């Protein structure tokens with residue numbers, strides 16, 4: 296499965312940033328909220344970005360509030376039951392719903408860049424639709440790249456659209472790699488905070504609650520990614536994501552624990568030089584860069600004071616303490632539909648953990664079991680990927696039902 300457009304798909308020709316039309320998918324989430332903060336800052340600097348479309352899931356009141364502030368032409372909600380209420384509140388705005396609504400939204404005229412802040416596999420179809428229509432996608436939503444990275448990059452390449460990394464570590468790599476040749480790179484290094492339970496031994500985690508796991512030491516994010524950070528699945532997914540985005544093997548992507556979350560990624564070159572990207576622990580930086588690149592604008596955050604930061608710490612992750620990370624490397628090496636199966640199992644397991652149905656350590660047991668039982672197929676076809684996703688969800692749910 297070596298379908299990849301490589302760094303050219305993220306470094307290709309850019310469209311002018313002035314007067315750009317933006318759609319924000321998942322505008323009620325953590326990425327959505329930070330994107331609005333960035334837009335406020337850019338608006339204050341007369342950087343003309345128009346919000347054409349917004350989408351939300353269940354948080355309809357927040358969507359209405361955002362739409363009143365940003366005046367999109369079109370919004371999309373997850374459930375049809377919410378359509379009437381949103382129409383009544385936003386009489387000048389078209390209201391769409393469900394997956395077909397997301398698809399329709401990203402095809403609207405006047406959208407130059409789609410900020411994808413959806414969580415999970417639900418973001419795959421609108422990403423493909425936007426890329427097929429030649430729109431750039433500023434991609435925070437990593438799960439579609441884990442499940443179908445080759446396909447997504449191939450569709451971007453075919454349509455001449457770009458995937459702009461927003462996830463902070465791939466964005467950091469992208470920024471370090473600009474003007475460099477990928478063949479001069481020896482290693483890509485992602486940093487990981489270690490999540491809510493860093494420093495704790497695995498055997499201590501059997502009884503931890505969702506509330507404890509949701510307490511991230513350095514980042515403020517949505518619930519799914521916060522649990523993925525505690526299991527280090529998030530970092531494993533970033534390894535697969537970075538391998539796709541920059542056309543390298545997963546084994547060329549290393550992870551180092553870095554508790555301060557100030558260095559986001561490091562690129563090591565064949566001459567031994569290492570370029571690191573540093574910045575505050577805030578998604579405003581990568582989101583704004585995706586919207587203004589290749590240029591930069593003053594951002595909403597004060598720069599870091601390195602003297603105040605003082606020390607930075609780095610250590611190797613213990614893969615026995617974080618077996619989720621090892622499982623992601625295993626899935627990335629296997630390729631084909633295995634990462635899609637792992638992603639789907641993990642989505643089901645995390646949802647069950649958050650619902651209080653299973654324990655924290657069960658998440659890994661479920662993921663491992665589904666990957667072990669999965670019959671790998673090539674991932675060059677969307678139907679096969681979606682079939683692997685559906686199969687893995689069903690398998691995961693049947694394991695979960697034995698744990699209830």
Ligand SMILES: NC(=O)c1ccc[n+]([C@@H]2O[C@H](COP(=O)([O-])OP(=O)(O)OC[C@H]3O[C@@H](n4cnc5c(N)ncnc54)[C@H](OP(=O)(O)O)[C@@H]3O)[C@@H](O)[C@H]2O)c1
Nearest residue numbers: 321322323324325326352353354413414435436437516517
């Ligand atoms: N948060 C971060 O700092 C961060 C950093 C790097 C990467 N990421 C990645 O960015 C993505 C978003 O993360 P997040 O933390 O922003 O998540 P989040 O706070 O949970 O937000 C997710 C958004 O997606 C919407 N949504 C969820 N399920 C949906 C569905 N079935 N149909 C339509 N909309 C749906 C939610 O709508 P409602 O809330 O209205 O239900 C919300 O707007 C994830 O893939 C994550 O890995 C996040």
